[in-house]
Amino acid sequence: MSLQDSDPQTSRTQQSSVASQSTWILVLVLVSIAAAGFLSSASVFDYSKALPTTAFELATTPAANPTNDRPQIPDASVPPLSAWLPEASLETIEECRNVCEHLVRLVPDLLESKEMLARFEFEFGDLQRAASLWNEILEKNPNFVYALRGLGDIATLDGNLPEAIVYFRRALNIDPQSLSWKLTLGSALLQAGQLDEARQVLQDVVNRSPQNDEAHLQLAQVLAQLNEIDASITEFETAIALNPDDRAARIGLISAYGRAGRMDDAKQQRENLNGLQVTVAEQRKTGRQNYDDVTAIRIDIARMYVDVARVHLAVGNAETAKLLLMRAHSMDPHDLDSRQALAYLAVSQGQPHNAIRWLLEIANLDNQTWSTISEIVRLYLELGKINESEETLIEFANNHTDSLQVERELVRFYTQVKPDKALAIDHAAKATRLSNSAEDFGMLASVYENFQEPELAIQALKNAVELEPENNTYRELLDLMFRDGETPPTLQPSSSPSSGQPQLQP
Template identity: 25%
Template sequence: MCAVVAGFWGINYLSRSDKKTDKKGSPPVPGEQPKPPTITSKLTIEQEIVALKKEELEFAEQLVREFPNSDDALVLIGNVYRKQGNSAEAEKYWKKALALNPARPDVYNGMGWAAFEKGEYEKAIVFWRKALEINPQTPAIHNSIAQTLILLGRYDEVIKEAEEELKISPTSGLSYFLLGQGYLKLKEYDKAKEYYETAIKLEPDYMNAYYGLFRVCSRLKLKDEAGKYLARFKELKAEDAKVLMDRNKAFDDVVVIRKMLAETYSDAEYIYYNKGNLQQAEKLLQRAVSLEPNNTEYLMKLGFLFQSSNRLQDALKMYLKAAEIEPDNMVSRLNAGVVSMQLKQYGNSEKIFREVIKSAPKLSNGYRELAHLYLMTGTNLSEALKLAKTAVALEEAAENYFILSWAYDRNGDVANAGSTLKRAVELEPDNLQYRRMYEQIQKRILRGDS
């Protein structure tokens, strides 16, 4: 195949997944920007809790001053007030956010829990149903409604809500537990037993599910099973009691406050990133990482930010650190492989992709990216074709078909390259790059090019 065609595929593939985000043309964000401070370790635990809460609230207030018309900023400060126990202030800001953007299921979810905590169960359900009107696929909402309906004694509705949740989250142990609770209250003990058993299959240490099983087995006169489940319930309860006895409440409170503050900075980073202020976005993520050094979500976000800024070495460090903390997280490893490829560290990239394939043989990404590497470097082209075929066999995704089309082309099979690229266009009809490339390869086929 001619060098021109190789360049054609290579350049366009880079524009698909490796294109650098150009933020230079973005206008500067006006006003004073909140500067996340660092709390000194010389404080007592109690002093640190007060200081962290003060830091979080002051930051949220400054954020709203800087972005008074941002529903994201208003939601964030509402969340801060809610976390700090001031639901009245939280609702005030949430309502302002809804006035700017009514399509916020997360706000209605928060308002639902605020109502629930005040014992306003019917009001809580109304808020949660509004969240589902906006996004019927919002996870956990049906379970929240089901838990509230149990308190209201409406057991038929409990079952309906838990079943709806399972359509969204099929492996929700809580949903199966709630089904058990509903059927127990309706005295349908065989069904209750079945759902409790499913709950503990999903979550083997689900203490309350064991107690539910003890109750239904007692009703069903299954004495031996009832005894077994009661014994396991008591074991888990004793373990919980020991944890509570051994815990340092003040230290645990600091850990929770640090976690909540880190979440606030991570949420605010999104606002600055969308405004093109990558410098401030980075500061906030760095502060989040300082509060929770082993939180891979923050490390990944920081890695993406560095990658967007073309700070590839820094991005690679973040992805590798995330992969070290969570070895089973294939996304961080794949990202590390992609960045290594961008850095032209092809040997390292190949090693990472092969490790991903070995660790997750049913995941298409590893095969696709290794094929991509070989196609970019013009090496192992026959193996690239095999890898791309495997990726498509595992997952019929447009990007997998794109790579397979490229692999066919690099191996001299333009006809299959065209038909395969057509499939990518069918899967993603709005992808202008795929459409343009498909038109060009069709012209080559008509000309009889190879």
């Protein structure tokens, strides 16, 4: 959508939920390596940091298998959730308010708890109360970026763009690498008519994130207002290529084509827009049939519950966090964040069976993510379920025939876990065909050596040397293999490392 049509509340909800799938899965893997966690003592919203050790220890139990025992939660920590899902929108919102207020009562000195309540008020309640809470946070921590962002959003809604720009600029100064903050600042500058700076800010976002269709759209709008029509056309076209359903980009492109005298192109784009509007109307009709207001609100509140659960986990209330995550899971059948968090908790509490359950749900919802599959395989192996591990790997490999990661994992599996010479060599050779890299030829050499095929191992190493002649590691490995007085085989001129099956000169 265009900047002028954008809704800061929607933007804020989308950006707060982006923290993402990969972060949860990455943390999930890290738990198996060291007692780390996934939150920082500085801010529980910095998902790339580690949870304080004390909080991690509080969240960990020695249980190794699933248990049906009811969690022992101190009365004060029990979240005020009803026994069943509220059926009405207002009931759902009121329950969320109670959950957020309960968090503030439980840890009143934690700024993140007030941030949760402020966000709730911004999304579903009273904007003045949200502003008051964010100002309270800034009095204690002037660099709390989420409070700055919230006050900036409120100023934008009030039409006070100069004040909004001040808040967004402060947030960006605190976290200058954040493309999210930079895009928000660029949007406000565009709305305020500060086109030169908006162009500079948005161009930087496009340069650093070329797949960001919204950044291309807003940059196109800036360029159009600066009368740089050809450049704006390029950006509008890029935005549409990245997001063909972007109605605002198509409208902007029609106008730019007209200003450039490209009437035939404008006519064609107008026809495309008419077709898009018909499609959008049909989608909206279907959406109204499939989703009501309660469903939409449940999806938004499920995201809130996931973030509230993160705060509880940061202060050691692991079982309280689990209850909130279970509620989020029930409210949104397609939510990945709650399932990723539940999988993390299961791993951290020594319950691999439960972790696998949640990870399998994630895999069913998003079967493109290798990190989820690799963690399922790791947990199966931890439980001694070798056949299940193999089946999981093979299924992913069959569905993703160009996945180098799964081929490498299959090599490791058939070399170390369930030795099978033919399969290990086959998958190692396929990895070399996919990557044509020295690394994978080195792996192929290791497989050959492991299965007592020294001549083929030597040839694979020679291919690795050919691909990376500056890498001394492969040369040293070759020397080690020749120490027994063997004559090094020569590489046939017609042999190509990309073949995957090295040929020896007799």
